[in-house]
Amino acid sequence: MRKTFASLSALWCIMVMLAGCGQSQSAQPVDFDKNDVTFTGANSITYEKAYNSTKSDAVRKILIDEHITDAEFDQIRQLYADCLGEKGAEVKYEGTDGRRSERFPPGISIEQIDTYTNECLASTALNYIEMLYQVEGRDPESDSVESLVDCLKRHGIADETMTAEDYKRIVTDPDLDDEYFGKYFNEQRSDYDAEKSPAYWACNTNPNT
DSSP states (O other): OEEEEESSOGGGOOOOOOOOOOOOOOOOOOOSOTTSOOOOSTTHHHHHHHHHHOOOHHHHHHHTTTOOOHHHHHHHHHHHHHHHHTTTOEEEEETTTTEEEEEOOTTOOHHHHHHHHHHHHHHHTHHHHHHHHHTTTOOGGGGOHHHHHHHHHHTTOSOTTOOHHHHHHHHTSHHHHHHHHHHHHOTTSTTOOTTTHHHHHHHHHOTTO
């Protein structure tokens, strides 16, 4: 069974640089206190969400300097491919726009495929990594929390009364983040909003969307 899709919606207008998949790398020794990491850059909230979404020290080590290099991007994509490979799937990245195809052995249900892909997306923080890779080097002023909240409001995702401070408080708490926005990024939820999910990711990528 083959599943092909764009990892980021066409609404994002994203072009992903693909230098070629790197070789799989095992988890490297961790030389930082993973329980005491603070993100302070222009995209700090997204980096923190990515960091909190994964338990992989290899992925976390990539995130702590708030910079995604070409090699690190390839490494994360390879880790995702390896994760699905352990479940019998083959992953190929197509072109330069973030698309990928996943071929599973016959007999695996759509529900099981979704479970496997979501597990591997979560373990590698791939959705967040792709987004952060795209905003590398962009004008920090375009990444203000105020602009992001305004974008979410325009698309009916955030309450009209939400402030930038409210948003930062919510998304830096995994439980609150899931309560307020989980239905836009967590495909496992019964109330997952597939219609507005692309707009949620688009606002995080470009608040002017």
